[in-house]
Amino acid sequence: MPVPLQSQSTSSDAVFVEAVGRRLAEVLDVHLQRAETISASARPMVESIARLSASGKRMRALLCWWGWQGAGGEPDHPGILDAAVALELFQAAALIHDDVVDRSDTRRGAPSVHRSFESLHRRSGWRQDPAHFGVAAAILTGDLCLALSEELFAEAAESVGTGPAARERFNTMRFEVMVGQYLDVLDEVEIPAQDPQVALDRARTVLRFKSAHYSTVHPLALGGILAGAEPTLLSAYDAFSLPLGEAFQLQDDLLGVFGDPEVTGKPAGDDLREGKRTELVAHAMDLLSPDEGAELDARLGDPQLSADQVARLQELLEHSGARARVEAEVSDLGGQAVAALSELQVPATVHEGLSDLAQRILSRRH
Amino acid sequence: MPVPLQSQSTSSDAVFVEAVGRRLAEVLDVHLQRAETISASARPMVESIARLSASGKRMRALLCWWGWQGAGGEPDHPGILDAAVALELFQAAALIHDDVVDRSDTRRGAPSVHRSFESLHRRSGWRQDPAHFGVAAAILTGDLCLALSEELFAEAAESVGTGPAARERFNTMRFEVMVGQYLDVLDEVEIPAQDPQVALDRARTVLRFKSAHYSTVHPLALGGILAGAEPTLLSAYDAFSLPLGEAFQLQDDLLGVFGDPEVTGKPAGDDLREGKRTELVAHAMDLLSPDEGAELDARLGDPQLSADQVARLQELLEHSGARARVEAEVSDLGGQAVAALSELQVPATVHEGLSDLAQRILSRRH
Numbered sequence A, B: 001m002p003v004p005l006q007s008q009s010t011s012s013d014a015v016f017v018e019a020v021g022r023r024l025a026e027v028l029d030v031h032l033q034r035a036e037t038i039s040a041s042a043r044p045m046v047e048s049i050a051r052l053s054a055s056g057k058r059m060r061a062l063l064c065w066w067g068w069q070g071a072g073g074e075p076d077h078p079g080i081l082d083a084a085v086a087l088e089l090f091q092a093a094a095l096i097h098d099d100v101v102d103r104s105d106t107r108r109g110a111p112s113v114h115r116s117f118e119s120l121h122r123r124s125g126w127r128q129d130p131a132h133f134g135v136a137a138a139i140l141t142g143d144l145c146l147a148l149s150e151e152l153f154a155e156a157a158e159s160v161g162t163g164p165a166a167r168e169r170f171n172t173m174r175f176e177v178m179v180g181q182y183l184d185v186l187d188e189v190e191i192p193a194q195d196p197q198v199a200l201d202r203a204r205t206v207l208r209f210k211s212a213h214y215s216t217v218h219p220l221a222l223g224g225i226l227a228g229a230e231p232t233l234l235s236a237y238d239a240f241s242l243p244l245g246e247a248f249q250l251q252d253d254l255l256g257v258f259g260d261p262e263v264t265g266k267p268a269g270d271d272l273r274e275g276k277r278t279e280l281v282a283h284a285m286d287l288l289s290p291d292e293g294a295e296l297d298a299r300l301g302d303p304q305l306s307a308d309q310v311a312r313l314q315e316l317l318e319h320s321g322a323r324a325r326v327e328a329e330v331s332d333l334g335g336q337a338v339a340a341l342s343e344l345q346v347p348a349t350v351h352e353g354l355s356d357l358a359q360r361i362l363s364r365r366h
Helices: A011-038 A040-053 A060-070 A078-101 A113-124 A130-160 A163-189 A194-228 A231-258 A269-274 A280-287 A292-300 A307-319 A324-344 A348-362 B012-040 B042-054 B059-070 B078-101 B111-125 B128-160 B163-189 B196-226 B229-256 B270-276 B279-287 B290-299 B309-319 B322-342 B348-362
Strands: none
Touching: A011 A040, A011 A060, A011 A078, A011 A130, A011 A348, A011 B163, A040 A078, A040 A113, A040 A130, A040 A194, A040 A348, A040 B163, A060 A078, A060 A231, A078 A113, A078 A130, A078 A163, A078 A194, A078 A231, A078 B128, A113 A130, A130 A163, A130 A194, A130 A231, A130 B078, A130 B163, A130 B348, A163 A194, A163 B012, A163 B042, A163 B128, A194 A231, A194 A280, A231 A269, A231 A280, A231 A307, A231 A324, A231 A348, A269 A307, A269 B348, A280 A292, A280 A307, A280 A324, A280 B078, A292 A307, A307 A324, A324 A348, B012 B042, B012 B059, B012 B128, B012 B348, B042 B078, B042 B111, B059 B078, B059 B196, B059 B229, B059 B348, B078 B111, B078 B128, B078 B163, B078 B196, B111 B128, B128 B196, B163 B196, B196 B229, B196 B279, B229 B270, B229 B279, B229 B309, B229 B322, B229 B348, B270 B309, B279 B290, B279 B309, B279 B322, B290 B309, B309 B322
């Protein structure tokens, strides 16, 4: 199981993270009752959202909260708590569908939602194909979760009086992450670009839209927009959050290949079996000999890769120098984020909170 | 191909239906450009939404428009056009995911979205599994379409000044249809209820939440709410739209078994292969001899049913008297809808428009 974020965080962070968890449970309990008025058989939809969203690093919620405070918002306003919870629900929805798309069996150290619906089917002795039922139920549950996230976000934005501007940014976030995920899937199946620079550019587009904007840039900006931030503050936020988000995703790419399954909660080499065309892979294709490059290219995306084959691909990514390149990039981007943060005109508590959060993100192990 | 609705509709209907098509194309064109700023490779996401939503009966759009006018709204207000277009986009999103869930190959006489992405994969000579790529791309495209529908609806509601109330009803609609769809899938795999009344009740719950509320009740009410309708008018709308929506879905169930593929745009007996536990099936299980009931039960949901087997199940549903029972129900519900309509206090043009629409719905052949 992932190490809980709270243990490493400042005390105000920890208080907010706890409040997010409580409010999430409360909101989902209302929806559970709402589902039950239709049919008790619908409970597993809401229950699976509750189970999935009970854990998580709450990075987006925290960034939204600090972004709000940096623009003068009161830290304990119920509207910002709900907006943060809405971001966590959006993330849960994205994960539910992402795991179907990536055929991932586990998430946060537990079975992914489609796998848990598949188990429910088997346990219950139902008819037809358990795996297809799992996928169907997860698609519909993800849709429900997507709707619930937007419902809560719109209400929260309305309650703080910045509805239209905040909703517009929320819409941009959704649009970018869905398009980014599609491009990610496309990169796994398309014939890879021969030109190393084109391959790197493609990987960077996916990284930026699927992840960096979504994981750090939009959450921080949304907090600011909800509190009525001026454009200059929002630009200063971006200068910090964009390199931070890119570093976050590059580390995620490293963890997807070299991460410890005990800590990440995902099988070793998961990204290799999925065939993710990350910057790490693009660098390796550029650096490896033609034979080794062809070997990497041929094996990537084989869902049946053995542990030995995973180890061999890890070795290729390591000795090519691709891992070192990406680690250097993470360090460079981290430096840019820290430098931008030092120039951010926000109260000291916000500065400290963002600095702590950035440090945790930059030294993440899961 | 389905017969275009316009040919049977009154002239003002036809004008609005055309306006919906034009505005849909316009809105999606903006999103196509938005996608292109991320990457030209993302075009097929928006293009597949545009292709799917270019046709359709526009029943929800029309009900919303009449509901708006019945509550005093101006027929050519741009806000109601956008709200109607948003409902059509929501329907497109639901269809995209529904076809994955139901493993349907065709929709509106053309390949379903996951099948067309699968073809794109094959045509392009891409790598890995074309069918899985199709499903993955359709999940993400459906998510995008869901987000776009909500984005447009919220803006439209805001523009007419009834944002929060209209959004609340929109949220109820989404919640009910997603839960209803899950219950529909569940009914296909669960061991059928032995008690005929329980089986009928289950089928009626799915029919009501997945379809009747969604297809007629909420669209008409949304139009009214957008125009600031009083609760008494909304109740009167429901008295008309609920039986109408139930009749609509019961006919859909009949068409799913007995419909002409040339007219419905779906293969003959599609619902039988999917194993839909409709009221039609519940009545047949109640009416058939134990042997014939067991035969129907065993064959339902077999995706490999041959044309002869489909014909045999059609015969069972026919000679059991189940078809006649459902047809009688449709007629009865139609009568209730017409009676409720005659008491509706709305301008004559609205009355006439709803009456025409109800007649088309009640005599639908696709």
